[in-house]
Amino acid sequence: MVSAAQPQLARPRSPARRARWAPILAALRDQPWRELLAASELLEALAAQGLELSERTLRLHCAELGAAGLIERVGKRGYRLTPAGLEAARALAVQRRLGTVAARMESMVCQLTFDPRRRQGLASINACVVRRSLLPTLLADLEAVYESGLAVGDRVLIAEPGSEVLGRRVPETCVGIGTVCSLTIAATLLAGGVPTQLVGGALLGIVERRPAHLLELVRYDASSLSPNELFIRARLTSVIDAARCGEGRITASLRELPMSALPRLDEALAACREAGLHGVLAVGKPGQTLLNAPLGEGRVGLLLATGLNPLAGLWERHLVSASDPDTASPMVGPAEWQSLIPVRELRARLARFL
16 A cells, blocks of 8 residues: 555556657656756757657646656746656666766767857856855865865856756755866867767776776766766765875766877867866876776877866765755756856855855
């Protein structure tokens, strides 16, 4: 018997209804960093699956899903999965979702417009909503990670209570923090004539403040979730130890580039550094492994820090949990570079919330 507190999972009874519901559930499920998807964004996600729908048809399908208790609409802000909808989405074939993380990340790289010389344009950020009571601990850890060079760039985003960060509303008891994502480096290199290909998310061992070896590597094209977020949520990282003591485990992104792009790499990386866009941990040599990671023939490895490293302390110190109604899971999305502030100004900007 199922109690009122545990409603039965709604399931489509007819094949036709399953065919209508599955793509929408999959599109919402494939946005693990975001709480809501606007109708226009949902249409784009469905188009990426090869399904072209009109706005009216989408509204009708979403009304069906809402009546079944699988999704809910939050005003004009968008749609999200209910707990029952999340379970239904998980029941979709895993093979359907393999590689979706890589596809979304590479799609975002093509949408970013950050120009390191002009210091403006769209950058990618990792964002998290945290309780104001956690700010003193978070700030100390975040500053240590940036000072140790284990983060990306030297800027952060602040979303004050009552505002929004990447479409998610920040409760009055919380503050939104955004850190620059390694996708910004990939996009800047691409604009500089250095195309890179995403290989995998890595758990990187740091010894004597230097990258030592890859402890784990999960290929993006063989994963249905973000590998680096999984490492952090599983509490496999020790970013704070790596930042403060010089030894620990951090998250990293492994990319590779064609050997023919090497002549342009130094110039592109120099432009990144001049703009304060740091985060390159190691560059390999043609035809050789990078640390202990095998690469394709004629390829050169590139190891980048991730934007999740400065936020990892929240999980390492057990300050957040999946059941916390206000502290949400990390998100990724675009933000104007000029909306970010230098890390050195962060503590002063947040002083009134401490």
